[in-house]
Amino acid sequence: MLDRMFNPKAVAVIGASRKEGKVGRAVLENLVANGFENIIPINPKDTEILGFSAYQSILDIPKEKSVDLAVIVIPAKLVPEAIAQCGKAGVANVVVISAGFKEAGVEGARLERECVEICKQYGIRMVGPNCLGIIDTDSGLNATFAANMAHKGNIAMMSQSGAICTVALDWADKTNVGFSKFVSLGNKADLDENDFLKFFEKDTSIKVIAAYLEGVKSGPDFIRIAQDVTRSKPVIIVKSGRTSVGSRAVSSHTGTLAGSDAAYNAAFRQSGVIRADSLIEMLDLSRAFSSYPLPKGRNIAIVTNAGGLGILTADACASAGLNIASFEEPTISKLRDTLPPAANIYNPVDVLGDASADVYAHALEIVLADGNVDGVILLVSPQAMTDVGEIAEKIVNAIRKSEKPILCNLAGGTRISEGEDLLQKNGIPNYPSLERAVNSMDALCSYYSIRNRKYTSSEEISSDKDAADAVIKEAISNKERILGLESMDILASYGINVVDSRIVKTLPEAVGVSEEIGYPVVMKIVSPDISHKTDVGGIRLNLKHADDVERAYNSMMSDVHRYMPDARIAGVQVQKMLSGGKEVIIGMNRDPQFGPLLMFGLGGTYVEFLKDVSFAVAPISADEAKHMVSSIKTYPLIAGVRGETPADINSIIDALMKISQLVMDFPEILEFEINPLMVMQDGEGCVAMDVRFTIDVN
Structure with missing residues (x-):
């Protein structure tokens, strides 16, 4: 169907105008200037515009005219009816240049939804609304109000910003750079970047695909489609909105460090997309792939x-x-x-x-x-x-x-x-x-x-899903949004080793459990209100006998009450203290576009300070897990430097894949973090020492 959009037998311009300076006039002039002949102006007040017979409605056009594309340039409130008339007239494609839709507020959003429903009803594909239009240099179609027509070439470009389109066209005009197709995506109410990636992949006139995006509509679909496309054609994207301004509040290290841009970086890397840092770089790279x-x-x-x-x-x-x-x-x-x-x-x-x-x-x-x-x-x-x-x-x-x-x-x-x-x-x-x-x-x-990259799929992980489900359902039933050390059973149900520990309510219980586990032990406060235990004195290490446990218990309770007097205290976790391993962190933050965004880095108290972390969108394969581990700057500390015995890297990879499976199985998990995961020497495995889940209880 999109073939006829870019190479239509006839184009109707709904809102064509005689008046200079009107968008409907500019679109008509651009079509004429580039030699497109089968143009049908639609305007209820005129019978002829620029030498072309004009019609009051698209329903008045004779059937033999075979209109494949309608360009709509009328007030937003009139657009739904115009699209419905296109459907009745058998027009399969529309480009809605008109603005005043979801970008303009609640009423505009309602109008946009109405347009989408009408398109679905009649099987129409729509570009826009709120866009510059489309260009195809092979067919000579310039259905835009841009000041320049693209030179003929082998680059396809799409952009959410009409202004970026005009900048790129003007740059290309000066530098003699050619395009095959040019698409202003606008609000992407129907057709989006995924649709055009698939279409551009099959177009033999296109050698390279460039895009300016402010976001993607379906992250998982984007990754899957881009992986296919980038095997045959380079895809270069400049993505705006790189800063964390406006991001939602998060409580974990993972959420703090992630932000939406980390998800886009991970998704682009995993799908073979080349990310440009600026518009100039996108144009530079597009030209290089076009020319060499x-x-x-x-x-x-x-x-x-x-x-x-x-x-x-x-x-x-x-x-x-x-x-x-x-x-x-x-x-x-x-x-x-x-x-x-x-x-x-x-x-x-x-x-x-x-x-x-x-x-x-x-x-x-x-x-x-x-x-x-x-x-x-x-x-x-x-x-x-x-x-x-x-x-x-x-x-x-x-x-x-x-x-x-x-x-x-x-x-x-x-x-x-x-x-x-x-x-x-x-x-x-x-x-x-x-x-x-x-x-x-x-x-x-x-x-x-x-x-030449080969993408490997994630492997099915054996797990006791029912056991994890029981813990999560109980939390939802009790409206417990935050699960901490008491949720170690979720990890164990997915085959992740957890430290030998008990949760106690009183000092005598703490001493008794310490004797049972065996010294030295660690004590940690258990509270749904405390994210970072170290900051409030909620951790005591290397307790070697009962007197240590008593002093540590009392001082820890005192510190926690002083720093966070309103925190709910569920108890104290007593766990065996392990030594000789490397502390790493594995986390997950559920990104709105791409879903579970996994994080890996050195663990402990310095993760936010160092910010030496890697990200990947779940589900991940073993190869992707290996990349996550090896791509952090401090990887040599894990792999072993200056004669040190390397940590058990295979156990980290195994843990990452199990966590990937866990967060895919349970969309109720919004955020997740093991910090630290204690990784022992090569061949000795790893052990989760602390954990925190954020659950969607609504």
């Missing part, structure tokens, strides 16, 4: 006529994780024979400031032929003797023949303009800074791995 072949590795050669630029580029490559290629011996010999004696023939290759275009061309040809080189970054600085225009001609010829990417930074301003214009005329980017060239090369290299 993919490198087969991360080994980069640098060719320059300025040593300083070469060194800066090498530094930038190292920071990005790109390798400075080591040349094969024949390459070095050829460079030695070709370049002046003072030139640097090792990587970066410095052809010297007075290098001619031919010298550049020879150096580039030799370097590209090296089997150790996967891509080239070429730098030109404007010396008095540098013919930038002639060098640009050689670059164009080289890029046309090369099976490896050659990214250019003609550095400077006025003196490089001739070369820059020549590159742009031939559809070749000139990156304004070496850092942007390096960043684009990094994206090209990364996508080669993304495209």
Whole structure:
């Protein structure tokens, strides 16, 4: 159906206008200006607009006109009836440019819901409302009120912001960048990013997909669809709303550290999406994928006529994780024979400031032929003797023949303009800074791995689900939103080792249980109102005999009552004190878009201070669990440094997968945290020492 939206036999413009400055006039003019011929204006007051016969209603159009697309540009309150008339007329696709829907308040939201219901009733697909419109350069369709028509190319772009669309179109017009399709998503009342990802994947005219998003409608579907799409086409997304402003209050470390942006980072990484940090970066990367072949590795050669630029580029490559290629011996010999004696023939290759275009061309040809080189970054600085225009001609010829990417930074301003214009005329980017060239090369290299990534599914975990269900149902029945140490049975029911412990109500019980468990012991306050026990003196460690237990019990109760006099005290947990392990944290915060967001990091009291954590959207596979563990900066402390015995990393991976299964099985769990999970030496497993659940009791 969407094929006919972008390549319609005829387009009706509902709200077409004779008046200059009206949106309905601009849409009509854009359709006409780009050669689209089968245009039908709809306006109850006119019989002819811009030379086209106009109709009072879409129902008045003769059936043989075969309208596949209606563009609606009328007041919001009239839109539902207009869509219903489209349905009766057999129009399958509508683009609602009109504003005044959910973005405008309660009444607008009601109108938008009404539009969606009418679309469902008639099987209509809708873009918008509150959007700029759509463009297809293959069919010549410009159903927008933008000031520019896109140049023909192989990039598809969608955006929730109409203004971002116009910025991108204007940038592309200046830089000679081409698009295949352009979609302003608007409010996404019907068609959304998932629908267009699937459609763009099948479109052979599209090589790269770019998007500006403020959010996704269905996170799990997005991950699944993007995993399929990114196997064949790069998907580059700039996502706004990165800060935690406006996020809901949370009580756990996981919730505090997560925020919605962590979920998007995890989801993008798990689905192969390349996240751009800015609109400029999104456009840079889109252009790189549009223009260049993919490198087969991360080994980069640098060719320059300025040593300083070469060194800066090498530094930038190292920071990005790109390798400075080591040349094969024949390459070095050829460079030695070709370049002046003072030139640097090792990587970066410095052809010297007075290098001619031919010298550049020879150096580039030799370097590209090296089997150790996967891509080239070429730098030109404007010396008095540098013919930038002639060098640009050689670059164009080289890029046309090369099976490896050659990214250019003609550095400077006025003196490089001739070369820059020549590159742009031939559809070749000139990156304004070496850092942007390096960043684009990094994206090209990364996508080669993304495209060949194999996604493994999560494994079914054996568990006593009924036992966990009983604990959670009891909590819901009692309206107990917070479950702490008393809920260790939930972990045990999923095969996670928990520390030997008892909950007591009195000091004599504490002493008796300590004797039974065996010293040394730990005591922890049990309260649904206390999230961070250390902050209120609610933990006592390394108690070695009864006198220690008595003193610790009394002082702990005193401290807790002093810091939190209104806290409900359910008792004290006495547990065996373990030593010799590494403390880690496993947590979960249920994200509104993506669902369970798992967190892993070093545990104990410093997790919020260090913020050295990793995230993944559940359910996760063993491979994803391994990535979570290995991607934190302090991973070497777990893996073992300077002769230390490594911690049992496999037991952490096992625990992460079990927690993933637990939170998928029970959507009632809103937040969850084991802190700490004590990980013993390799082969000795791990033990949950403390736990906290937040349950949806409504």
